[in-house]
Amino acid sequence: MLYGADYNPDQWPEEVWDDDVRLMREAGVNIVSLGIFAWSRIQPSEDVWDFAWLDTVIEKLHAGGIQVNLATATASPPPWVSATYPDTLPADESGASYWPGSRQHFAPSSPTYRRLAGELVRRIAERYVDHPAVVMWHVGNEFGCHLWMDFSDSARDAYRRWLTDRYTSIDALNEAWGTSFWSQRYGSFDEIFPPRLAPYSHNPSSMLDWRRFTSDMLLECYLMERAILLEAGATQPITTNFMGPFKPADYSAWAPHMDLIADDCYPDPTSPTRVRDAAFQRDLIRSLKPGVPWVLWEQATDAVNWRPANPGKKPGALMAETAQSIGRGADGIMFFQWRQSRAGSEKFHSAMLPHAGTDTRTWQAVTELGARLKALGELPAPGRDARVALVFDWESWWAVEERDHPVEVDYLAAVLEWYGALHSRGIQVDIIAPERVDDGYDLALAPVLYLLREEGATALTRFVDGGGTLLAGPFTDVVDGHDQFRPGGFVTQLRDVLGIRFEDFGALGGASVGGMGVGALSAAAAPAVRATAAFTVGGTPAEGRLVAESIHAVGADVVSHFETGAAAGRPALTRHRHGAGEAWYIATLPDTAGADAVVAALVESSGVRPVVAGLPADVEVARRGDLVTLINHGDDDVDIAIEGTDAETGAPVESVRLASQEAAFVLAPVVVAASGPLGLATASV
Numbered sequence: 001m002l003y004g005a006d007y008n009p010d011q012w013p014e015e016v017w018d019d020d021v022r023l024m025r026e027a028g029v030n031i032v033s034l035g036i037f038a039w040s041r042i043q044p045s046e047d048v049w050d051f052a053w054l055d056t057v058i059e060k061l062h063a064g065g066i067q068v069n070l071a072t073a074t075a076s077p078p079p080w081v082s083a084t085y086p087d088t089l090p091a092d093e094s095g096a097s098y099w100p101g102s103r104q105h106f107a108p109s110s111p112t113y114r115r116l117a118g119e120l121v122r123r124i125a126e127r128y129v130d131h132p133a134v135v136m137w138h139v140g141n142e143f144g145c146h147l148w149m150d151f152s153d154s155a156r157d158a159y160r161r162w163l164t165d166r167y168t169s170i171d172a173l174n175e176a177w178g179t180s181f182w183s184q185r186y187g188s189f190d191e192i193f194p195p196r197l198a199p200y201s202h203n204p205s206s207m208l209d210w211r212r213f214t215s216d217m218l219l220e221c222y223l224m225e226r227a228i229l230l231e232a233g234a235t236q237p238i239t240t241n242f243m244g245p246f247k248p249a250d251y252s253a254w255a256p257h258m259d260l261i262a263d264d265c266y267p268d269p270t271s272p273t274r275v276r277d278a279a280f281q282r283d284l285i286r287s288l289k290p291g292v293p294w295v296l297w298e299q300a301t302d303a304v305n306w307r308p309a310n311p312g313k314k315p316g317a318l319m320a321e322t323a324q325s326i327g328r329g330a331d332g333i334m335f336f337q338w339r340q341s342r343a344g345s346e347k348f349h350s351a352m353l354p355h356a357g358t359d360t361r362t363w364q365a366v367t368e369l370g371a372r373l374k375a376l377g378e379l380p381a382p383g384r385d386a387r388v389a390l391v392f393d394w395e396s397w398w399a400v401e402e403r404d405h406p407v408e409v410d411y412l413a414a415v416l417e418w419y420g421a422l423h424s425r426g427i428q429v430d431i432i433a434p435e436r437v438d439d440g441y442d443l444a445l446a447p448v449l450y451l452l453r454e455e456g457a458t459a460l461t462r463f464v465d466g467g468g469t470l471l472a473g474p475f476t477d478v479v480d481g482h483d484q485f486r487p488g489g490f491v492t493q494l495r496d497v498l499g500i501r502f503e504d505f506g507a508l509g510g511a512s513v514g515g516m517g518v519g520a521l522s523a524a525a526a527p528a529v530r531a532t533a534a535f536t537v538g539g540t541p542a543e544g545r546l547v548a549e550s551i552h553a554v555g556a557d558v559v560s561h562f563e564t565g566a567a568a569g570r571p572a573l574t575r576h577r578h579g580a581g582e583a584w585y586i587a588t589l590p591d592t593a594g595a596d597a598v599v600a601a602l603v604e605s606s607g608v609r610p611v612v613a614g615l616p617a618d619v620e621v622a623r624r625g626d627l628v629t630l631i632n633h634g635d636d637d638v639d640i641a642i643e644g645t646d647a648e649t650g651a652p653v654e655s656v657r658l659a660s661q662e663a664a665f666v667l668a669p670v671v672v673a674a675s676g677p678l679g680l681a682t683a684s685v
Contacts, residue, residue, distance in 0.1 A: 001373040002332030004066070005352050007032035009057045010041040011341060017057060020339060021064035023353060027363075028370020029066060032338060033297060034058070035124075036071040036141050037103070040078030043120060051127055058178045062133035069297075070134045070571045072124060072225050074117040075141035076103040081116060088113040091152035094197045102345075104146045108217040109158035114224055119622060121225045121302055125232035137238040138297075139225045142264060143218040148248045149210075152195045157215070162213045177205040192237035204402045205483045208451075211398045215250045219227045223257060241297045242288075244281035245412055250394035252433050264298035264336075267321060269313050275620060275633050276420045278324060283419075284392065284431040286329035286382055293381055295332030296325045302350035303360050309451075310348070316661025318365045319372070320631050324664030327622030327629025329382035331456035333373060335366075369626040375648040376665060380625025386428040387608050389437050391446040393456070399483050400475055406507040407546045409475060414448045414589055418473075421592075421599035423573050426610035426621040435459050439466045443606040447473035448589075453481050457493035464497050465579030469606040472498060472585050472600070474505075498555030499576030506548040506567055506587075508533060532586055534564040537597035544572060544588025551587050559584075559601070571597065612642060619658070628668045630657035644668030 004024070009017055024032070035042070035054060043049055061068055082089050082100045088559065089097045090107040110363075128134050167173040170186055179185040184203055186192055195202040195210050226238050237259035242251050244265060255261060256516065263285040267278040285294050298404065302312040313321075322333050340351035352366045376553055397411040422429050423587045432443070434456030437444045444463060449456070457477065464470050477491045486492045491502040508531040533548035537560050548567035562568050574585045581652035582605065586598060602608075611621045611628060618634025627647060632638050641655045647665035656664040 001326075001376055001379070002031045002067075002334065003370050003373050004029045004031040004069075004338070005033070005335040006036060006298065006337040007034050007061075007068075008037065008341070010035075010038050010053065010302060011343075014053070014056070014646070016167050016339075017060055019043045020353075021060050021066060023358070024066055024338070025064055027352060027367045028374055029338075029352070031067040031069055031135070031332070031334070032061065033069040033071060033138050034061075035073050036138060037073070037076050038071070039073045039076060039120060042073055043078065044126070045080050046084065047315050049123065051123075058128070058133050059363045061133075066133070067135045067614060068131075068133045069136040070124070070128055071138040072117075072140060073120045074120060074139075074221075074225065077106050077113065077116070077514035081106075081113075085112045085116070085321055087154060088116070089152070090147055090150035090153075090389070093149075093151055093195075095151060097152075098147070102146070102496075104144075107150045107152045107154040108143075108221050109150065110154040111153070111386035114221065118224060118228055121228045122232065123228050125234060129229070129232045129234050134236060134671075136236050137229055137234060138262075139222050139229075139238060139240040142241055142243055143222060143245060144214075144246070144248045149194075150217075151196050155194050159194055159210070160192055161211050162216065162402060163192060163209065166209070166646065168554065176484075177203055177209075178482075178484060179203065181270045184677070194534060201403045204399070204404070207402055208395070208399050208483045211248070212250070212395070213246060215253065215394075218249055219254055219257070222254070226257065239295075242285060245284060245392070247311050247394075247397060247412075251288055252394060258289065260292055261285050261289050261294040262297040262332075263294060263676060265296060265321075265325070266298070266300055266304055268307065269311055269317065270309070273416070273420070276423050277327065277416065278321065279423055279620065279622075280416055280419045280431070282325055282328035282330070283429055287430045287432050290430075291381055291383055293331035294329055294381070295334065296322075296330050297332075298336040299325075299334075299336050300350050301335055301352055301366055302354075303348070304350070305346055305348035312350070314661055315361070316659070318493045319663055320633060320661040321633050322369060322373075323629055323665070324620065324622070325630070326376070326379070326665070327620075327624065327627070329624055331379060333369070345486070362500050372589065372648065377647075380622040380627055381645075384440050385623045386430040387440075388422060388427055388429045389441040389444040390415065390429050390431045391434050391437065391444065391449055393433050393449060393451070395453075395481070396449055396451040398451075399479060402483070406505040409448060409450075409546065409589075411448055411450075417589070417592065417595050418445050418447050418599070421595045423620075424596070424617070425599070425603065426612055426619075427603070427608060428584045428611055428623055428652070437463045437468075439463065439468065441468060443469045443471075443602055443608050445473075445602075446476060447471075449473075449476040450478045451481065451483065452477045452479075452493060454493070460494065461497050464581040464583050469581055469602060470497070471602055472583065474549050474588055476585065494583070497578050497579065498570075498574070498585045499554055499583070500574055500585055501552040501554045503550040503552065506550050506570075508544075508546055508548060508565070531565065532591075533567045533572070535560045535562050535588070535594070537573060537594060538601055542594025542597055543591045545591065547587070548572070549587035551585065556583075556585070562588075593648055612640070613671070615640065626667050626669050628666045629663060630656060630658065630666065632660060633662045635660050641662075642666055642668060 112247040239258040267274040303310045339353045341347045532543040556574035558571045562572045611623045620631040644666040
């Protein structure tokens with residue numbers, strides 16, 4: 001297990017560096033991310049380079065047995081860059097420049113920025129590529145975190161080139177974008193600009209391509225730096241830090257270019273859904289690169305500094321959150337940061353070594369955690385442990401949240417609702433693109449899959465034909481890859497599989513559900529009063545939100561009808577046998593009770609089983625290979641019967657007792673179910 005933090009010695013005098021290494025060893029730290037924001041220290045002016053301090057730090061770490069995840073330092077250009085080269089600065093939607101004084105103040109598509117950043121990376125790589133302390137490369141940092149879109153002239157020029165490469169001819173672009181509408185037809189690529197400030201809605205097809213372009217420009221920056229590292233002879237793993245379900249960057253397209261996936265995760269301790277949301281993020285990250293353990297590069301030891309209010313973690317929560325990462329595939333646990341900053345915007349952000357020193361609850365927690373991670377030793381790689389696939393697609397996310405739809409949909413909130421119903425049952429889930437759904441799964445859920453590519457539709461159809469159980473939700477199979485309707489109406493690709501005919505979206509009146517993200521519903525964005533449509537599933541009363549679609553069963557059985565409002569009497573939930581499997585369709589976004597009832601029916605139908613059955617409500621469970629992780633997020637002690645071996649001590653286990661926020665790691669081999677399809681491993685309870 002890797003264990004450590006971001007280390008910023010350039011913010012501190014050299015006198016503390018030896019003390020840092022000594023305390024790192026005491027805490028069990030074996031790796032640090034070094035130099036992430038050190039560009040101005042390494043290159044204080046264009047023709048001046050200073051590596052002496054970095055040489056010293058790396059040697060001290062190496063002598064102390066601390067490995068280095070060396071950063072390329074390109075995340076925040078020093079002031080001389082923008083002062084000398086203002087074309088490196090990004091611009092907002094009105095075309096006004098963003099200025100230095102913060103971080104990420106660069107236009108990703110700027111040739112000048114890329115030239116200067118490339119030279120920095122080359123010099124760092126050539127100097128340290130063979131240093132025995134350097135075991136990993138940290139490219140950039142949180143690409144796009146603060147600057148979601150750049151509308152500068154550099155972006156304009158790059159966007160035109162990107163579109164030319166994509167469409168070749170302007171006629172093909174006009175067809176793909178449907179530019180005959182509102183007299184938007186272009187005569188050449190030189191007439192196209194980024195979607196800057198406009199009187200009303202931009203063309204939705206152009207906005208979809210703009211988001212693709214934005215994600216691609218950030219990825220190009222990463223790939224440029226990666227290529228320089230490889231040219232210098234780098235053999236260490238190369239990656240960058242993701243941020244979970246981050247809308248601006250299509251991580252599913254980025255993942256193949258990462259040697260391993262790294263992630264930053266900061267659950268909100270005040271959120272009632274923090275456990276679910278963090279588990280979702282960790283499952284998403286694990287699913288991006290199947291079979292390869294990932295690394296948590298950033299989390300907080302206690303309070304952060306960037307929310308409106310920043311309470312600290314519960315006692316023991318650091319262990320619970322770390323165990324959640326390990327159980328869901330992480331082989332490295334790191335923090336932001338090692339030593340708490342004494343100046344700057346993040347000086348109130350917690351760290352492994354707080355300002356209050358080592359006689360603190362935080363220091364005790366991080367040293368205890370380091371000892372436990374060392375005891376765990378080598379862990380089994382995460383494999384195909386999940387029999388359930390939850391479909392998550394960035395392009396569909398981008399398209400469905402564009403303006404001018406029947407209702408405003410919060411895509412992430414809708415997906416999280418379904419994930420929560422699975423998570424609360426202790427069911428292992430992979431979170432993947434529709435094209436990756438295959439016969440390795442028994443059950444697949446595809447909620448709000450608004451933009452469905454042909455390859456995805458083919459995979460879902462093949463999955464059902466082969467015996468799988470599929471659930472599709474409202475706003476699914478509506479548009480093609482250009483955000484245009486297909487001939488023949490809606491749900492055209494999955495119509496035969498689902499056994500339904502789609503007539504209308506049936507938008508419900510009242511406020512839209514929005515503002516949820518990975519967290520809680522925003523009270524300001526979602527007033528308490530909104531129209532719903534009642535229905536019942538398995539005896540459980542439920543409410544549908546946003547839409548009550550008008551669908552007709554054509555071969556499908558109607559499981560539930562809407563009971564109230566204009567939709568009364570119409571199908572709310574259908575089930576259709578197709579090939580060797582079956583496909584369900586729900587014509588609304590259900591509330592929590594409704595999603596839970598539908599998932600209960602799907603689990604029974606598909607034969608999917610939890611990792612461990614019969615757990616208390618506040619106990620979370622996950623499996624990676626033979627390792628079962630159990631976490632008590634509740635306030636009361638719990639006893640759990642599970643047969644296996646304690647992964648930390650090697651002692652045989654028949655039961656575990658977990659206090660609040662405590663975790664257990666048990667080696668429990670997979671058990672094949674006596675009946676039904678192969679389920680998840682089931683330990684005796």
